[in-house]
Amino acid sequence: MTDAELMQLAKRARKNAYAPYSGFVVGAALLCxxxxxxxGCNVENASYGATMCAERVAMYQAIANGKSSFxxxxxxxxxxxxxxxxxxxxxxxxxxxLREFCTDAxxxxxxxxxxxxxxxxxxxxxxxxQKNMLEK
Ligand code: THU
Numbered sequence: 001m002t003d004a005e006l007m008q009l010a011k012r013a014r015k016n017a018y019a020p021y022s023g024f025v026v027g028a029a030l031l032c033x034x035x036x037x038x039x040g041c042n043v044e045n046a047s048y049g050a051t052m053c054a055e056r057v058a059m060y061q062a063i064a065n066g067k068s069s070f071x072x073x074x075x076x077x078x079x080x081x082x083x084x085x086x087x088x089x090x091x092x093x094x095x096x097x098l099r100e101f102c103t104d105a106x107x108x109x110x111x112x113x114x115x116x117x118x119x120x121x122x123x124x125x126x127x128x129x130q131k132n133m134l135e136k
Pocket of ligand 1: 019022024025026041042043044051052053054055089090091094
């Protein structure tokens with residue numbers, strides 16, 4: 001699946017975003033190695049801290065369905081459903097969650113105006129704390 005195709009799915013997922021507090025709607029589409037795709041949107045809460053980001057909704061859905069190998073994730077976000085001028089990079093917590101489950105080849109695909117750009121996980125989260133550090 002191309003980056004552009006995956007981004008289309010992220011945009012579709014964004015339509016389901018529940019963001020009455022921030023008004024900032026985010027969509028994500030995660031491509032697994034077996035070519036299945038899991039989608040996510042942000043889900044806010046009156047108790048703001050209970051909010052969940054789109055990227056983690058997608059990743060946790062994939063994990064809950066037994067997936068363990070991932071290729072890339074497309075993310076789009078903005079203050080309304082047509083907003084694509086500004087890039088929406090994953091927040092720090094989402095980068096850490098993605099790092100937990102992906103290889104160094106994993107890419108984060110972002111919409112930046114008319115352009116689609118992508119970054120390796122190591123570019124967005126260099127010098128990261130990883131599970132192999134906990135090995136005895
Ligand atoms: N948000 C995401 O869904 N993903 C990110 O990586 C950044 C932030 C959501 C959380 C909240 O609902 C809204 O965007 C504003 O922070």
